[in-house]
Amino acid sequence: MADLATILAAAAAPFAAEIALRMPEGAEVFEAHAHLGADEDGRSLDPATLLGWLDEAGARRAVVFPLHDPERVPAYRLPNDRVLAWAGESEGRFVPFCRLDPGDDPVREGERCLELGARGIKLHPRAQSFAFADGVADEIFALAEQARVPLLIHAGRGMPPIADGLVELALRHPGVVMILAHAGIADQGVFASRLADHPGVLYDTSCFSALDVLQLFARVPAERIVFASDPPYGRPFAGLYLVLRAAAAAGLDAATLGLVVGGTIGGLVDGNGLPPASSPRTEDGFELSGRLGRVCMYGAMAFGMVIAGRPEHALEAIDLMAAATRDPDPAGVGETLARLGETLSAAAELARLEDGVWPALGLVHMSMSLAATEREAENRR
DSSP states (O other), rough: OHHHHHHHHHHHHHHHHHHHHHTTOOOOEEEEEEEEEEOTTTTEEHHHHHHHHHHHHTTEEEEEOOOOOOTTTTTTHHHHHHHHHHHHTTTTEEOOOOOOOSSHHHHHHHHHHHHOOOOEEOOOOTTTOOTTSSSSTTTHHHHHHTTTTTEEEEEESSSOOOHHHHHHHHHTTOOEEEEEGGGGTHHHHHHHHHTTTTEEEEEOOOOOOOHHHHHHHHSSSSGGGGGOOTTTTTTTTHHHHHHHHHHTTTTHHHHHIIIIIIIIIHHHTTTTTOOOOOOSSSSSSSOOOHHHEEEEEEHHHHHHHHTTTGGGGHHHHHHHHHHOOOOOOOOOOOOHHHHHHHHHHHHHHHTTTTTHHHHHHHHHHHHHHHHHHHHHHHHHH
């Protein structure tokens, strides 16, 4: 039996070739959302591993900040210092943001970190158990506005409705550039509607569903969408494949795609501001083959199993994904089903190996991205 690395490399090769074909010439790939250090949930990421993952995706730089570190008290000082030190040793490849806890001296810690070279602020309302309507983050927004640095805010899974309080706060601070992480899925529709006229709201693409990213391109300007993958929970390679497929489905030209994969976030952290925003690039709605939709559905089940702490059951969903590709009446998507079948057979093989579930999920992620965007992407070429 082949080992994990061999199986993964062979299965990833077609995706790497497609990434190379779709990447605009001369574009900088810039990961907008990466963690370093340790987390209470048991995950961790060291600088060398992140650099390897960035190289795998052809990414030159990454925004980095601490995880929900067990040593975060007081005020995230120790994890922030570690990230600042790692950034200083990275030869410019890591752009550090400081992580703040609104309940633990955030302004003083923010000012300290900004003086030491932090170029943005990360807030995580789920991990730090706060809401924006209660006023605890107002002084952090004021600090970001005064210092002219962006705020990256967790707006993904595990959240109660957060949009109303956050929208009101953002509208009171029109000078703040706010990056809503994870495609803003906690309240994407409300954010897209109520913050449409705010001059500085970005959305990063770190989520597992291409449908969420497709909807972003239908609701917000492409110049306000930035590539991200959320290491260590996601990998830049798979996240880049997702955004390239979704961008092709939205019909982006090469110049705008260059902004999405790195130009917008790079210009922001380098102090050059944001590019002008255009109208959303695609209509609300897209064509999806039912056969490929089944692949996406079972992929979402696989992710759900892992998120629920039952990774051993993810294999059941991966097997169902693979079964959905075995169709003697493929209705015009036979080549895609065959390609997905090969990838998902490799994913199932990986998931049966020790420590193979997370690598298998990377293949599942890219399979979902391909399945969700195939017909739309092909029709727009």
